[in-house]
Amino acid sequence: xxxxxxxxxxxxxxxxxxxxxxxxxxxxxxxxxxxxxxxxxxxxxxxxxxxxxxxxxxxxxxxxxxxxxxxxxxxxxxxxxxxxxxxxxxxxxxxxxxxxxxxxxxxxxxxxxxxxxxxxxxxxxxxxxxxxxxxxxxx
Amino acid sequence: xxxxxxxxxxxxxxxxxxxxxxxxxxxxxxxxxxxxxxxxxxxxxxxxxxxxxxxxxxxxxxxxxxxxxxxxxxxxxxxxxxxxxxxxxxxxxxxxxxxxxxxxxxxxxxxxxxxxxxxxxxxxxxxxxxxxxxxxxxxxxxxxxxxxxxxxxxxxxxxxxxxxxxxxxxxxxxxxxxxxxxxxxx
Numbered sequence: 001x002x003x004x005x006x007x008x009x010x011x012x013x014x015x016x017x018x019x020x021x022x023x024x025x026x027x028x029x030x031x032x033x034x035x036x037x038x039x040x041x042x043x044x045x046x047x048x049x050x051x052x053x054x055x056x057x058x059x060x061x062x063x064x065x066x067x068x069x070x071x072x073x074x075x076x077x078x079x080x081x082x083x084x085x086x087x088x089x090x091x092x093x094x095x096x097x098x099x100x101x102x103x104x105x106x107x108x109x110x111x112x113x114x115x116x117x118x119x120x121x122x123x124x125x126x127x128x129x130x131x132x133x134x135x136x137x138x139x
Numbered sequence: 140x141x142x143x144x145x146x147x148x149x150x151x152x153x154x155x156x157x158x159x160x161x162x163x164x165x166x167x168x169x170x171x172x173x174x175x176x177x178x179x180x181x182x183x184x185x186x187x188x189x190x191x192x193x194x195x196x197x198x199x200x201x202x203x204x205x206x207x208x209x210x211x212x213x214x215x216x217x218x219x220x221x222x223x224x225x226x227x228x229x230x231x232x233x234x235x236x237x238x239x240x241x242x243x244x245x246x247x248x249x250x251x252x253x254x255x256x257x258x259x260x261x262x263x264x265x266x267x268x269x270x271x272x273x274x275x276x277x278x279x280x281x282x283x284x285x286x287x288x289x290x291x292x293x294x295x296x297x298x299x300x301x302x303x304x305x306x307x308x309x310x311x312x313x314x315x316x317x318x319x320x321x322x323x324x325x
Contacts, residue, residue: 083240084214085299115241
């Protein structure tokens with residue numbers, strides 16, 4: 001029940017967003033391209049894969065949390081911080097036009113969240129896989 | 140233990156100095172309703188709550204934009220007057236291990252935010268203590284003890300954590316904790 005009503009709120013917010021689109025520095029596809037340049041330079045590079053990204057996003061990596069602990073199983077839905085309960089706006093670009101439009105912000109949060117979930121930084125390959133997955137998520 | 144401490148004379152001087160400061164500055168803006176509770180613990184370091192008191196004015200008149208942006212993602216941005224300057228310095232020096240989360244900032248943002256927090260920290264904190272948690276300070280414990288709030292309230296999932304100020308104080312983000320706005324979730 002809760003999920004449906006919040007989904008409607010988000011539809012409303014998204015609709016308003018369309019009429020007043022702010023000027024973002026980058027598009028999510030440009031961010032993906034930047035990640036690809038970094039990943040392609042690494043040994044064992046494989047084409048980014050949404051399926052691998054989804055798997056990575058949804059499983060635990062030896063610690064208490066997975067990405068879904070805060071961003072939920074549905075990246076288009078509003079999330080909730082696992083510790084504090086604070087609402088987190090949807091992480092999928094289809095549901096939140098601000099996502100993946102600022103490389104510095106993207107890298108800052110990958111660093112923090114990967115550290116919390118994996119106890120290390122994510123590789124460019126992992127980041128690219130995750131973003132590829134998030135770009136396939138429909139509202 | 141103190142008696143054998145070589146620094147004892149210095150400690151007396153520091154405490155005396157603190158008492159002096161607190162007598163001149165803190166007394167004027169103490170809230171009347173707190174007076175009766177202070178009797179037991181006011182003399183140790185001067186001021187109420189054993190010297191662990193929040194600032195006299197918590198409302199942020201001029202909120203720093205960086206602070207607002209960087210400290211409000213995982214919880215509300217806690218206004219600076221809730222803790223003393225030394226707490227903020229310590230907290231900002233350990234953002235890589237921030238209550239079990241990585242909250243690192245780049246150096247220039249960290250510097251700007253630290254300065255803002257330190258400049259606007261509690262002006263009524265007299266004790267030489269510097270807790271990292273607001274919820275561990277004496278003023279917080281006193282204001283949220285079992286006389287004010289039944290222990291069952293803290294188990295309510297809508298409250299989740301005592302650090303979740305806005306569960307009960309709708310104006311928390313603005314530093315408004317006034318009694319008439321307190322609403323404990325059912």
